[in-house]
Amino acid sequence: xxxxxxxxxxxxxxxxxxxxxxxxxHPFKKQYLPxxxxxxxxxxxxxFYGLLGPNGAGKSTLIKILSTLVLPTSGRxxxxxxxxxxxxxxxxxxxxxxxxxERSFYWRLTGRQNLSFxxxxxxxxxxxxxxxxxxxxxxxxxxxxxxxMFSDYSTGMKQRIAIARGLLCDPSIIFLDEPTRSxxxxxxxxxxxxxxxxxxxxxxxxxxxxxxxxxEAEDLCTHIAIIQxxxxxxxxxxxxxxxxxxxxxxxxxxxxxxxxxxxxxxLQNALNVSMAxxxxxxxxxxxxxISRLIAEIVQHEGAVEECTxxxxxLDEVFAKVVEET
Amino acid sequence: MLLLKKVFAFVKRDFQNEISYKFSxxxxxxxxFINVSVFFFLSKLLGATQIPQLAQYGGNxxxxxxxxxAFNYYLSVSLYSITQSIREGQMTGTLEALLVTxxxxxxxxxxxxxxxxIFATVRVIMFLIIGVVVYGLDLTRANYLGALIILFISxxxxxSFGILSASFVMVLKKGDPVAGxxxxxxxxxGGVYYPIAILPAWLRACxxxxxxxxALEGMRLALxxxxxxxxxxxxxxxxxGFTAVLMxxxxxxxQYAIRLAxxxxxxxxx
Numbered sequence: 001x002x003x004x005x006x007x008x009x010x011x012x013x014x015x016x017x018x019x020x021x022x023x024x025x026h027p028f029k030k031q032y033l034p035x036x037x038x039x040x041x042x043x044x045x046x047x048f049y050g051l052l053g054p055n056g057a058g059k060s061t062l063i064k065i066l067s068t069l070v071l072p073t074s075g076r077x078x079x080x081x082x083x084x085x086x087x088x089x090x091x092x093x094x095x096x097x098x099x100x101x102e103r104s105f106y107w108r109l110t111g112r113q114n115l116s117f118x119x120x121x122x123x124x125x126x127x128x129x130x131x132x133x134x135x136x137x138x139x140x141x142x143x144x145x146x147x148x149m150f151s152d153y154s155t156g157m158k159q160r161i162a163i164a165r166g167l168l169c170d171p172s173i174i175f176l177d178e179p180t181r182s183x184x185x186x187x188x189x190x191x192x193x194x195x196x197x198x199x200x201x202x203x204x205x206x207x208x209x210x211x212x213x214x215x216e217a218e219d220l221c222t223h224i225a226i227i228q229x230x231x232x233x234x235x236x237x238x239x240x241x242x243x244x245x246x247x248x249x250x251x252x253x254x255x256x257x258x259x260x261x262x263x264x265x266x267l268q269n270a271l272n273v274s275m276a277x278x279x280x281x282x283x284x285x286x287x288x289x290i291s292r293l294i295a296e297i298v299q300h301e302g303a304v305e306e307c308t309x310x311x312x313x314l315d316e317v318f319a320k321v322v323e324e325t
Numbered sequence: 326m327l328l329l330k331k332v333f334a335f336v337k338r339d340f341q342n343e344i345s346y347k348f349s350x351x352x353x354x355x356x357x358f359i360n361v362s363v364f365f366f367l368s369k370l371l372g373a374t375q376i377p378q379l380a381q382y383g384g385n386x387x388x389x390x391x392x393x394x395a396f397n398y399y400l401s402v403s404l405y406s407i408t409q410s411i412r413e414g415q416m417t418g419t420l421e422a423l424l425v426t427x428x429x430x431x432x433x434x435x436x437x438x439x440x441x442x443i444f445a446t447v448r449v450i451m452f453l454i455i456g457v458v459v460y461g462l463d464l465t466r467a468n469y470l471g472a473l474i475i476l477f478i479s480x481x482x483x484x485s486f487g488i489l490s491a492s493f494v495m496v497l498k499k500g501d502p503v504a505g506x507x508x509x510x511x512x513x514x515g516g517v518y519y520p521i522a523i524l525p526a527w528l529r530a531c532x533x534x535x536x537x538x539x540a541l542e543g544m545r546l547a548l549x550x551x552x553x554x555x556x557x558x559x560x561x562x563x564x565x566g567f568t569a570v571l572m573x574x575x576x577x578x579x580q581y582a583i584r585l586a587x588x589x590x591x592x593x594x595x
Contacts, residue, residue: 064590069592095425099422105419125330
């Protein structure tokens with residue numbers, strides 16, 4: 001299967017802006033700020049890939065390199081097999097970019113006029129252009145508001161027009177840079193569902209979303225890459241990453257009310273015991289062999305009401321990965 | 326054909342944007358009228374005084390200066406429109422959205438300035454109409470085709486400086502040295518408000534290094550004296566010479582500036 005996106009030892013350093021003192025004393029000295037360091041990643045066709053990272057991690061830089069807005073310092077980036085430096089035109093033909101910046105539109109023009117203008121720039125014209133605009137307005141449910149001035153739109157509507165613009169060329173790959181950042185929780189939820197159902201799965205596009213909203217990543221993505229300080233710390237299918245992080249199995253054990261067992265420290269098959277915050281009879285325990293642990297509790301006249309394997313959330317995965325570095 | 330459609334898309338965008346600011350649109354018309362009137366009454370101050378340096382242009386100061394200020398506007402548009410379109414795109418945030426489309430950067434930048442040239446043409450026509458209808462400017466002998474040729478070549482020549490200026494803005498964001506200096510020198514030495522013949526010899530020599538000098542002289546000869554194509558040829562060839570030298574340099578500088586801005590990641594910064 002061809003990879004939609006391939007990054008090979010991708011590095012990006014930004015020149016550091018010099019102050020007047022440095023300009024005078026060290027005019028030829030160059031200093032750099034690293035943004036991406038030897039990034040290697042391969043994204044399969046049809047996957048919904050999330051790029052997670054704290055602010056300043058390098059997410060936007062990576063999206064900009066893949067969109068041909070920024071040149072990498074070294075390494076290679078391929079989009080649909082096209083090099084982002086040597087074959088910029090072909091790259092731009094394959095992609096749609098959805099940015100969370102409502103200023104990227106002309107506010108004194110209507111939604112339709114904006115789309116018409118950008119359609120022209122994407123080599124669409126005449127009847128084909130009108131048809132495509134009609135289609136993207138239909139997909140994004142903006143048909144009845146298309147002829148209102150962009151400045152009159154709500155934030156959610158502006159974001160839908162941004163998605164409509166990203167879909168104009170019917171791209172096989174779509175980049176989304178924090179698509180729900182400025183939306184309220186309900187609007188964000190609707191937009192995420194819409195993105196998943198209408199944009200990606202129905203048309204089998206590859207999507208690459210940069211976000212620091214873990215809930216959004218878990219909701220949308222099949223795969224994630226966690227990036228920090230310009231380096232990929234972990235990548236792959238979400239469940240696999242969770243299993244890797246939660247290799248040591250953590251269980252939630254709930255004791256029956258009538259249980260006489262109280263001394264958790266005496267358990268030999270238990271590691272890292274901590275009480276559950278909302279139930280005095282429940283506790284979290286890490287154990288290599290849960291059946292032995294339960295047997296031990298029973299031996300101590302305890303009674304186990306419930307025992308479940310704790311599902312590690314993406315928040316915990318993210319925190320563990322980021323803290324470990 | 327596709328290129329023309331894209332250029333038209335930019336013109337349409339700018340027109341739709343301009344007319345949405347209704348009061349501003351009408352104010353510009355009013356401004357033109359005031360401008361023409363000021364120079365008419367200024368020329369009345371000179372009355373029937375014979376100014377020898379104006380003889381080759383018909384002797385009328387109002388006619389001389391009207392053409393100067395009307396066509397100098399093209400110089401300003403050439404110098405500033407490309408730069409302004411980049412700055413505006415950077416500051417409004419639309420530049421990034423334009424740059425990920427399938428249209429090349431030079432097409433985007435130059436197409437963004439076309440509306441300004443169209444509006445400049447409308448202004449110039451209004452200048453001339455007001456001059457003729459209200460203040461009796463005599464254009465009966467005008468060689469309009471010759472004037473159009475001079476205008477077309479002048480715009481391309483001036484645009485070289487505009488593209489060079491845009492290169493600086495692309496990298497430096499602010500503090501472009503080209504447009505301001507060139508515009509100022511052109512106003513002083515290009516023959517906008519007075520014939521270059523009244524300048525001291527050493528300054529007059531400097532004016533021959535400016536394309537505006539040849540553009541305005543050619544325009545005045547074509548419109549006021551009805552000069553033939555052959556009489557305009559020295560001006561046309563001078564302007565072509567400027568274009569041949571400056572345009573390749575400015576295009577190279579612009580492409581280099583884009584590469585630099587992409588390398589620094591500052592394409593959309595301001």
